[in-house]
Amino acid sequence: MDLSAAELRVLGSLVEKQLTTPQHYPLTLNALLLACNQSSNRDPVVGYDEHEVQAAVTSVKAKGLVSFVHPSHGRSALRYRHTLEEAWGLALRPLALLAVLVLRGPQTPGELRSRTERMVPFSGVDEVEAELEALAARATPLVERRPRQPGQKEDRYVQLLGAPGEPRPPAAGGAAPPAAAGDGGPLPPPEGGGALRAASLAEDVASLRAEVAALRRDLDDLRAQLGA
Numbered sequence: 001m002d003l004s005a006a007e008l009r010v011l012g013s014l015v016e017k018q019l020t021t022p023q024h025y026p027l028t029l030n031a032l033l034l035a036c037n038q039s040s041n042r043d044p045v046v047g048y049d050e051h052e053v054q055a056a057v058t059s060v061k062a063k064g065l066v067s068f069v070h071p072s073h074g075r076s077a078l079r080y081r082h083t084l085e086e087a088w089g090l091a092l093r094p095l096a097l098l099a100v101l102v103l104r105g106p107q108t109p110g111e112l113r114s115r116t117e118r119m120v121p122f123s124g125v126d127e128v129e130a131e132l133e134a135l136a137a138r139a140t141p142l143v144e145r146r147p148r149q150p151g152q153k154e155d156r157y158v159q160l161l162g163a164p165g166e167p168r169p170p171a172a173g174g175a176a177p178p179a180a181a182g183d184g185g186p187l188p189p190p191e192g193g194g195a196l197r198a199a200s201l202a203e204d205v206a207s208l209r210a211e212v213a214a215l216r217r218d219l220d221d222l223r224a225q226l227g228a
Contacts, residue, residue, distance in 0.1 A: 001140070005165025006048060006056035009036045011065060012102035014082040015095055016041070019119035026069045026079035029054060037170070041115070043104045047170035088142070094131045096120045098142060101159040106146060108154040132157050 003011070013035035018025045027035065033053050039045050048056075057080050060066045064087050069079040084090055090098070096119040097112055104115065109128045122128050135143040136157075143157050 001161045003060070003162030004056065005046075005163055006036075006052055007060050008102045008159075008162050008164065009046060009048070010053060010056045010060060011082055011084065011161075012099045014066070014080065015084065015099035016103065016119070018082070019092065019096055019099075026081035028077040028079055029057075030077075032057065032080055041100075041103060044165060044167035046165065046168040048168070093120045093122070093127075094135055097128065097131055098135065098159060098161075101143060101157060102161065102164075105164055106156040106158045108156055110154070112157070 010032065013032060014025075014027060017027055017031070017035055024031060029050060033048065033050055036048050036053055037046060057066055061068065065083055067081055067083050069081055071077060071079075084095060084098075085092075093116075096116045099119075100112055100115045101107060107115070109125045109132065112132070113122050113125055113128045116122065116128075132143055132145070135141070136145060141160055143159055146156050146158055148155050
């Protein structure tokens with residue numbers, strides 16, 4: 001596969017928000033923009049504008065990886081959902097692992113267990129490794145195990161969907177005007193921007209707390225193994 005950095009960021013963000021904030025999913029363009037550009041749980045941190053995110057989500061829709069959800073039940077904005085479960089036959093646990101690899105780059109199984117904890121449960125690193133090996137053994141592998149490099153203590157896994165991209169500063173001049181929806185009409189104005197920013201911040205805090213708790217558990221396990 002050869003997805004662009006922006007396409008990867010869109011897909012990873014949609015999966016993450018589906019699993020961490022289902023009450024806000026599917027996402028409006030504004031919510032998707034905020035998810036792509038958030039500074040926590042992202043490596044690299046980027047600063048896409050609305051035109052770039054709109055172009056990326058339209059492109060992955062053409063590849064069968066995203067669908068548009070038209071306004072209904074009192075909603076006024078077009079929304080977006082990924083279709084990776086159907087397109088690639090992925091259950092939630094491998095989907096979460098793939099999303100974190102897309103959003104945060106190469107990682108060890110232990111790091112992946114900690115960073116997917118707010119999305120899906122894993123009882124141990126062995127379950128993470130089993131899911132990763134299954135993704136690597138597919139007819140079209142989605143991840144690959146890379147031997148540890150000098151200075152590293154463990155092997156790392158990388159996603160094989162496309163180039164990860166480079167860090168980018170925030171787009172100049174604030175938000176760009178709404179772009180065409182790509183399916184026959186102009187994009188409706190974003191809704192709930194302030195509330196979504198507050199929800200994103202609360203989610204970031206919760207994510208950091210979950211990671212700290214996971215690290216404490218790992219430390220307690222290590223102490224128990226060492227007889228401390």
